[in-house]
Structures are given as structure tokens and as C-alpha cells.
Amino acid sequence: xxDLKLCAQDxxxxxxLEAGKDLIGWDEVTQGxxxxxxxxxxxxxxxxxQEERCYSDFNSYTATVASxxxxxxxxxxxxxxxxxxxxxxxxxxxxxxxxxxxxxIDYDHCKGCEVCVEVCPTNPKSLLMFAEQEDLETALSQWxxxxxxxx
Amino acid sequence: xxxxxxxxxxxxSTANDRFEGAHTLCPGCxxxxxxxxxxxxxxxxxxxxxxxxxxxxxxAVYPFTSxxxxxxxxxxxxAASAAGGAEAMYKARKKKGTLKDNDAPVKFVAFGGDxxxxxxxxxxxxxxxxxxxxxxxxxxxxxxxANTGGQRSSATPIGATTSTAQAGTHSYGKKEKKKDIVxxxxxxxxxxxxxxxxxKWKSMAKGFQKALETEGPCxxxxxSPCCTEWRFDPKDTISITDLATDTLMFPIxxxxxxxxxxxxxxxKNVLPVEEYLAAQGRYKHLFKPENKHVIEExxxxxxxxxxxxxxxxEARV
Numbered sequence: 026x027x028d029l030k031l032c033a034q035d036x037x038x039x040x041x042l043e044a045g046k047d048l049i050g051w052d053e054v055t056q057g058x059x060x061x062x063x064x065x066x067x068x069x070x071x072x073x074x075q076e077e078r079c080y081s082d083f084n085s086y087t088a089t090v091a092s093x094x095x096x097x098x099x100x101x102x103x104x105x106x107x108x109x110x111x112x113x114x115x116x117x118x119x120x121x122x123x124x125x126x127x128x129x130i131d132y133d134h135c136k137g138c139e140v141c142v143e144v145c146p147t148n149p150k151s152l153l154m155f156a157e158q159e160d161l162e163t164a165l166s167q168w169x170x171x172x173x174x175x176x
Numbered sequence: 177x178x179x180x181x182x183x184x185x186x187x188x189s190t191a192n193d194r195f196e197g198a199h200t201l202c203p204g205c206x207x208x209x210x211x212x213x214x215x216x217x218x219x220x221x222x223x224x225x226x227x228x229x230x231x232x233x234x235x236a237v238y239p240f241t242s243x244x245x246x247x248x249x250x251x252x253x254x255a256a257s258a259a260g261g262a263e264a265m266y267k268a269r270k271k272k273g274t275l276k277d278n279d280a281p282v283k284f285v286a287f288g289g290d291x292x293x294x295x296x297x298x299x300x301x302x303x304x305x306x307x308x309x310x311x312x313x314x315x316x317x318x319x320x321x322a323n324t325g326g327q328r329s330s331a332t333p334i335g336a337t338t339s340t341a342q343a344g345t346h347s348y349g350k351k352e353k354k355k356d357i358v359x360x361x362x363x364x365x366x367x368x369x370x371x372x373x374x375x376k377w378k379s380m381a382k383g384f385q386k387a388l389e390t391e392g393p394c395x396x397x398x399x400s401p402c403c404t405e406w407r408f409d410p411k412d413t414i415s416i417t418d419l420a421t422d423t424l425m426f427p428i429x430x431x432x433x434x435x436x437x438x439x440x441x442x443x444k445n446v447l448p449v450e451e452y453l454a455a456q457g458r459y460k461h462l463f464k465p466e467n468k469h470v471i472e473e474x475x476x477x478x479x480x481x482x483x484x485x486x487x488x489x490e491a492r493v
Binding site: 048051063067073075079088089093101108109114127134139143157 | 179185186187188189190191192193194195196197198199200201203204205207209212213219220221235237238239240242243244245254278280313335376377410411412413415429456
């Protein structure tokens, strides 16, 4: 269920941020140069979902910062109540939310800051941090039980 | 103006993100939470200018840009005048009818950090407000020059240690008070001035929409906790902001037309300022016995300021 193929997979996270590219250096760029974020007409971008847009290679949507992470958040859809707290406070636009439903995490752009886990209100939390190498099934099988209220 | 519904978080979440990930801001940085929220609260075309600072260097790492709108950076100080110039050109071309789409609404937004707003860019900001351009200026206030290694700015509060106002045997950190930028901008007679915080997402989104809708220059100061220089864990960004608003270190309020003050958030239980200070590494030295008087002074300042805000809200002057 996490492998949603929602965000145009061919464009997402294809570049490492530091990767050398076939481009002139930053110090050779003429002043006043423009980097287009999109290919073609971009006037309707505010009405398109990310997977419907035509990103250019200059858009950081095509880059990845996955290597920054040591721990990753794992999402458990069974516990989630779609409150969207994680969506509004994610600093890296990494919570994939469509039609008022939380669908998963964009691991190419997530830096593992843990803010989403902190703001999650459910019991047990529907987002938890696991080691980067942990696979999804193992992580989900280790999910804690509901905590009883302390009196 | 096409605004996104902010009635509740579920409806707000249908907005299409226009601030992309893979920028190089620190994990847990509140800057991107604020910028994302601004871009999500409207469907209009945006022209964004940014002062030099963390936000500018991190979202435009050549060859990448994280902005899905028109975005421009010129110098450390002149986001306000760049936005003003673009707005003047837009108005002139709209009058002549030479725009590609004459009916599409365009909003002008300028972002600046606290260094470029309180200190370096203040003259440009003040000038743009005096000329009355139709734009919104948003200050991302993290209380130091975080981009260059955490030097003191005039937004740094009293008692905080920074790399150029260090706490040690002879000093308790910065000795001067923080500049009251909201009052200064309200004194320009701006139609909408506010101080907002990212933890109260609804009042922040409403404030942004109000500022974008209002004609004329609007100023918004937003609290942006900096995990690197305030020295706390990245995951605590929102809980630190909660403490900041609940201890009234950052009261959330708006001033309309320079005189009508409304307090937008009244904490149910006002917490003592020690809780906010203890959560951050930059105030650690204040808990030594010889520095106790600084905490008392901070608490006194907060109480006086809150009293002033409440009286101004009542008096409507």
C-alpha cells in the first residue's frame, strides 16, 4: 500500500543534489538568467497535483535528499485518522495527501526530521521512526499496542 | 482572489503544493513550514522575492529551484523594493493592456529573515511601505543570522547566547532588548500587520489570506524556531513554538490600519517563561544562580508587553 506510484516516478528523485551535471558552472551563468521550473506552459500549476505537472530538470522535485536520513518515518494506514497534522507541518513537502486522505511518505524528499511523528495525535502513533534499512513489513509487525490512559 | 478553504485541516490539505521538497534547509526547519503554508493558502499566481538568508540559499541551489512560482533574488536587503518594483511594472502593464493574461490575479510576496528585515533591509522595507506598494512582506523571525553561523541580530532577545554575543564568565549573552518590529511597521500606517506562529496553522493561514487580499503593503512577522542555533532537537520545532506562544514570548496578534489591535490567541494556561527557556540550549546559562535576574527581567518584559497589548485591544486606538 505504500508503493503508490502517485508522484510521477520517472521525474522524482532522479538527481543527487551534489551530482555533477552537464551544465555550465554557477560562476559562469550570466546575471539575470532564468531557471524554468516547468517544461512548457506553467500558468495552471496551482490547479494541478504534483503527478500531473510537467517538471523540468531544474526543479528540485527531481532531486533527492534521501541520503540525509539516518532514520525514516514509517506510516501505518490502519491507525491513521487522516487528521492531516503531518501534512501541514512537514517542512519538506514529503507527506503525500490526496482527496483529504494521507497516503504515504515521499522518501526522496524526506530528511527524517521526525516532526510528523511528534505531531501525530493517534494512539498508538500512526507514524513512527525506524532505522533506514528496516523494511516495511518488519516495521509494521513491530508496531506498538494501544497505550492505556494513565490514571 | 481564489483562496483555499482553511475551514479545517482536511479541506486545507486538498491544496496543491507549490513549494517543492529537496531544498537544503535543515531537517525540522520552520521556514519551509511557513512558506509552504503561504503558497498553499491561495491559488493565485505569485511573484515571490527573497532576501539573502537561509531561505534564499537553500531553495535555489544551482541548478535546482524549489519554487513553482516566479521567484527572484537580488541582494541581502532589497526583497521589499524588488517586490515593489515588480508590482509597479505589473500595474503599469495592466493599465496598458500589454500583459499576456490581463485578468489573471497576481499577488506579490517578499520573504526576509530577521537579519534582513530588522537590520540590513529595514530602510528598503520602510521605503516600500511608505510608497504603498500592494505587496505582502513576511519576516521569518529566527532571532539570529542563522545562515552565517548564528550572529546576533536586533531580533535576538535579551539573554540569548549567539556567536557574537556569547555567554561566559563576564556576560550572560545579548544584553539589549529585541526590536518591536510589529509596532514599528504598524506605525507606518500599513493596512494589515500581524505576528503569527506556525503551530497555530489556522490563524496563520487566515492571516496570510487577509494580507494577500488587502490592498496596500502588509507586514507579517512569523516565529520560525531554528533548531541549529536555538539548539534543540529538530523534532521539537512545533512543541517549541507551542511553548513560545503559550508563555507569551511570541503573542499572536494583528493590527489593522495601524490602530485596531486584535489578539488572535489567548493561551488557556499561561506558562512561566522558564519552560520556554529551558527547552533551548541557547538559554542554558541563564539557569546558573548568578543569571537568575535575567529570567526575572524577561518575565517582567513579557508581562508588561501582554498588559500593553490587552489595553490597546480594549482602547482601540
